[in-house]
Amino acid sequence: MNILNIAYLTIREGQKRSIVRLALIMGVLFLILFGVGLHFIFVQFEQVEFMSASEMQLPANVLTMMGLYVTNFLLIIMAVLISVASIPQEIDSRVIDTIITKPINRWEVVVGKWLGFVVLIVGYTLLLSGGVMTISYVRTGLELFNIFGGLVLMCLSGITVMTITLAGGTRLSTLANGVVAFMLYGLAFIGGWVETIGAAFRNEIAVNIGIISSLILPIEALWKKASLMFQPRLLSNPSFAGPLAVTSEPSDMMIWYTIFYVVAILGYALWSLSRRDL
Amino acid sequence: MFAIETQNLRKEYGEKIAVEDLTLQVKRGEVFGFLGPNGAGKTTSIKMLLNLVRPTAGQGMLLDLPLGNTKVRQKIGYLPEHFRFHDWLTAGEFLDFHGRLYRMARSRRREVIPPLLELVGLESRLNTKLRAFSKGMTQRIGLAQALLNDPELVFLDEPTSGLDPIGRKLVREIVDGLRAEGTAVFINSHLLSEIEQTCDRVAFIRDGRVLEVNHMSDLTAGVLQLTLRVGQPPADLAAQLAQFGQNVQRNGIDGRFHMTVDGEEKVPQIANWVFENGLTLYELSPGRMTLEERFLQVIGNDSGDG
Numbered sequence: 279m280n281i282l283n284i285a286y287l288t289i290r291e292g293q294k295r296s297i298v299r300l301a302l303i304m305g306v307l308f309l310i311l312f313g314v315g316l317h318f319i320f321v322q323f324e325q326v327e328f329m330s331a332s333e334m335q336l337p338a339n340v341l342t343m344m345g346l347y348v349t350n351f352l353l354i355i356m357a358v359l360i361s362v363a364s365i366p367q368e369i370d371s372r373v374i375d376t377i378i379t380k381p382i383n384r385w386e387v388v389v390g391k392w393l394g395f396v397v398l399i400v401g402y403t404l405l406l407s408g409g410v411m412t413i414s415y416v417r418t419g420l421e422l423f424n425i426f427g428g429l430v431l432m433c434l435s436g437i438t439v440m441t442i443t444l445a446g447g448t449r450l451s452t453l454a455n456g457v458v459a460f461m462l463y464g465l466a467f468i469g470g471w472v473e474t475i476g477a478a479f480r481n482e483i484a485v486n487i488g489i490i491s492s493l494i495l496p497i498e499a500l501w502k503k504a505s506l507m508f509q510p511r512l513l514s515n516p517s518f519a520g521p522l523a524v525t526s527e528p529s530d531m532m533i534w535y536t537i538f539y540v541v542a543i544l545g546y547a548l549w550s551l552s553r554r555d556l
Numbered sequence: 557m558f559a560i561e562t563q564n565l566r567k568e569y570g571e572k573i574a575v576e577d578l579t580l581q582v583k584r585g586e587v588f589g590f591l592g593p594n595g596a597g598k599t600t601s602i603k604m605l606l607n608l609v610r611p612t613a614g615q616g617m618l619l620d621l622p623l624g625n626t627k628v629r630q631k632i633g634y635l636p637e638h639f640r641f642h643d644w645l646t647a648g649e650f651l652d653f654h655g656r657l658y659r660m661a662r663s664r665r666r667e668v669i670p671p672l673l674e675l676v677g678l679e680s681r682l683n684t685k686l687r688a689f690s691k692g693m694t695q696r697i698g699l700a701q702a703l704l705n706d707p708e709l710v711f712l713d714e715p716t717s718g719l720d721p722i723g724r725k726l727v728r729e730i731v732d733g734l735r736a737e738g739t740a741v742f743i744n745s746h747l748l749s750e751i752e753q754t755c756d757r758v759a760f761i762r763d764g765r766v767l768e769v770n771h772m773s774d775l776t777a778g779v780l781q782l783t784l785r786v787g788q789p790p791a792d793l794a795a796q797l798a799q800f801g802q803n804v805q806r807n808g809i810d811g812r813f814h815m816t817v818d819g820e821e822k823v824p825q826i827a828n829w830v831f832e833n834g835l836t837l838y839e840l841s842p843g844r845m846t847l848e849e850r851f852l853q854v855i856g857n858d859s860g861d862g
Contacts, residue, residue, distance in 0.1 A: 294644040380657035555609040
């Protein structure tokens with residue numbers, strides 16, 4: 279199976295690239311910082327006599343969700359960084375010539391790379407999110423609700439960004455591809471906040487802007503769905519959850535839309551590389 | 557029947573014509589040289605043959621299968637120009653990966669990789685990372701991956717690029733070995749002396765068009781380069797000598813005339829003509845034409861980079 283050979287090479291390359299190593303080191307540093315911060319905050323809370331164990335669950339919830347929010351952000355950045363140069367760099371260096379003159383179809387190269395990146399993204403998500411949840415559970419005893427469902431949506435978010443970056447690389451240079459990927463992310467990020475604030479003030483236009491940005495790149499909607507799976511009671515209450523509150527829950531159709539979106543973009547990537555001259 | 561057979565292959569990039577008409581046939585088991593100045597369309601031609609670039613028009617077959625067929629690549633080896641690969645792989649891992657792309661069984665890969673490394677003089681580098689390789693060593697390992705699958709047709713794009721004289725001799729020996737095994741080799745090289753020593757036939761290409769295809773033996777055996785020196789030559793001597801051959805030129809410094817003739821029989825004819833016209837013959841020396849001289853004759857001195 280040549281798809282698996284390419285996936286294997288992609289994973290090995292991911293392990294060797296300094297940018298991925300740096301992302302891993304930064305992720306571990308983040309976990310250490312999160313753990314130390316959480317510990318000392320709770321040391322202080324535990325000294326307050328009138329604060330009951332159930333009352334301490336609120337700051338534990340908020341801090342954990344903030345940790346997961348940062349994890350989601352790092353995951354998106356990581357998804358762009360690992361995939362942005364993959365195809366354009368191999369085209370520029372002519373490495374791809376040696377591969378695709380072997381008995382392998384071009385679409386197998388794209389699918390193989392995609393699978394390899396999916397493994398890396400899932401691994402990174404499990405490491406960071408799992409780290410945040412484990413630290414939080416060990417220190418505060420906090421148990422999240424639907425951990426599996428939330429993690430699946432976080433992974434889907436990273437896979438969505440990676441797929442669009444991989445597809446961009448079949449036509450764009452590394453730099454142009456990176457610019458497009460981060461601009462799309464910025465659009466989705468701002469759109470998500472506009473929707474959140476618009477929903478809080480019942481501004482229909484702002485909500486619609488958010489929905490349109492979610493259709494262009496549905497990652498903010500996925501994060502909202504994921505966070506509601508982790509902590510449905512807390513995040514639906516703006517007075518408790520503050521900026522993390524989800525004031526308008528995306529519909530379940532958004533998940534199906536995202537899956538269709540990923541399949542369509544991946545399909546474009548296969549078509550695009552198969553058609554282009556190298 | 558043929559290793560390579562193309563009919564009017566053409567490639568356009570917008571209004572620019574990279575290859576106007578590539579029509580050629582390369583026999584199985586022959587070593588075929590592909591010559592032309594920079595910008596002649598050589599690299600685009602190879603890329604079309606290997607399906608890296610889609611032809612705008614025309615058709616072709618490799619080993620009796622149409623261009624672009626994935627199965628035929630099982631029997632093809634390719635060394636790209638300026639070969640590079642992921643430099644974090646060791647030489648052994650690199651060859652093993654390409655062996656897997658050729659769908660070779662693990663036992664087969666283990667069987668062929670050590671002798672291949674020995675063939676290209678890298679037997680002690682199995683566990684050395686490619687990033688530690690010199691340019692010449694990188695070229696050698698690239699050559700090894702092109703031979704991994706015991707191919708029936710090998711494309712070598714500038715195979716001696718970056719190699720020292722020992723490396724170039726090694727490539728010649730490998731190409732000779734491939735010929736002996738019946739493997740067709742298609743070589744694109746700027747080093748005409750290498751082509752001269754290794755190829756059975758050569759094609760000259762300019763402006764995206766094959767100008768002529770010749771057997772190497774015909775190129776160097778039939779045409780002779782003559783040098784002539786006579787006492788007090790008349791002003792129209794060059795014009796008169798043109799009846800015997802082509803490209804008659806007079807060296808302004810030593811007064812010698814240089815020309816090409818089609819066969820050895822022209823040598824005594826010219827000698828007789830000189831005597832019959834009452835001229836004193838000081839020198840008449842025939843020499844074999846080098847490929848470089850033939851190349852310049854066919855391609856022209858003025859074809860610069862394009």
